Amino acid sequence: MVDKRARFGSVPRSVSRRSMLAGAAAAGFVVPAVMTGAGAGPAAAAPVRVTAAAPKIRRVTVYAEELAGGQFGYGLKPGEATVPGPILEIVEGDTLEITLVNNTDRRLSIHPHGVEYDTTSDGSPMNDSFNEPGEVRKYTWRTQGSVEAEDGRWLPGSAGYWHYHDHAMNGEHGTEGIRTGLYGALIVRRPGDLLPQRQYTVVFNDMTINNKMAPDIPVIEANLGERVEFIAIGHGNTFHTFHLHAHRWAENRTGYLEGPNDPSRVIDNRDLNPGDSFGFQVEAGHGVGPGVWMYHCHVQFHADGGMVGVFLVRNADGSMPEGAQEALDRYHDHGPHHPHQQHGGH
Structure with missing residues (x-):
């Protein structure tokens, strides 16, 4: 390669x-x-600036691939994986559906920070959420805006600078996947953000x-x-x-x-x-x-x-x-x- x-x-x-x-x-x-x-x-x-719009579902396919020098990366097209992986970006209220294609000979996954997901989209072996070599799997991440609770407090939304990474290569926590480059940025914006x-x-x-x-x-x-x-x-x-x-x-x-x-x-x-x-x-x-x-x-x-x-x-x-x-x-x-x-x- x-x-x-x-x-x-x-x-x-x-x-x-x-x-x-x-x-x-x-x-x-x-x-x-x-x-x-x-x-x-x-x-x-x-x-x-980000404009307000009805919540939507964004669908993206991510390819996990082995790179030169024993490194691994994520990419949006076959043969285009990089370290770090592509920036994934959505607006509060949107849902991101990721189809992860594992084009390597290793077990791996994709795990997010800062957003919401079911156990099946956790990306951790504990929840049996990962891709075997050659496997294609869908992960669904949800976001929401801040909301006022009944007692007057405000619960935070999902907006922020987050990230994603492997959680399954060479163990329960993706240690080898992270070490070799399986990570990237995840941004959740609010309407009005520059x-x-x-x-x-x-x-x-x-x-x-x-x-x-x-x-x-x-x-x-x-x-x-x-x-x-x-x-x-x-x-x-x-x-x-x-x-x-x-x-x-x-x-x-x-x-x-x-x-x-x-x-x-x-x-x-x-x-x-x-x-x-x-x-x-x-x-x-x-x-x-x-x-x-x-x-x-x-x-x-x-x-x-x-x-x-x-x-x-x-x-x-x-x-x-x-x-x-x-x-x-x-x-x-x-x-x-x-x-x-x-x-x-x-």
Whole structure:
């Protein structure tokens, strides 16, 4: 099978926007199609929000496949599985029906966080909910909006940045499936939520980001002023913190302040531990301009060990900012990381 990794070292000087987008997509980063055209910028699309509509059933087929290097991934078409898997997205009140096709020789499943489901759609061996090799199985996930209880309290709805993952490979909890890449982002939005122009899933999985280490983590990018959505997910056995350079967000459901007096804490660093997930949107380069900005785990020996990615903010017209290519070259020239050699296998 073709290795879908986009090694940063293969990107030439004067890197093209199209080739970098292709590399990000191949590695599981999701870039909305509306913004993939050459020269697309903030003026190319007016702000779009989720509109209210009658609840509906969304049906999608997901294919689980083995990838190069002993990894596994989910994809929306045969032969297109990635690590992480595709972003699955619905609106509160909708139902998502997933037909999971297991095109591997391993037992596996798909298990969600944050939504509702019957035991038959749990994705756990305890509930006899999984796919044997070659098996096709349907999983149904439901969502609902917040509701007021009889005593005046409000019960939370399903809206949030969630995730899904295998729960059946090599045991009762899908440990091998998660380790080898069977995971992805699940977003439940509310009517009125602002939609992004670009989306990226960033998964801290033990000592890797999306099962890669610097400098092999593909560059993610946007043009100055574009709305960029990060979905951050934690997996594995290790404590992490997620830090994004030069950008901030509100520590609430969306990452946006609801108004000038919103008391939500504004942050640029947050714990990201196994099973956790959160998301936010930022305007690329807001207040700081275009350039090359790191995102990384702020546990120091994790960053030293290779948990470092790059967020390239291009000029508004899509061109490379001054000094950006040199910064990208320095990222690559820093060389591969070997955390087990440096830190005794921690």
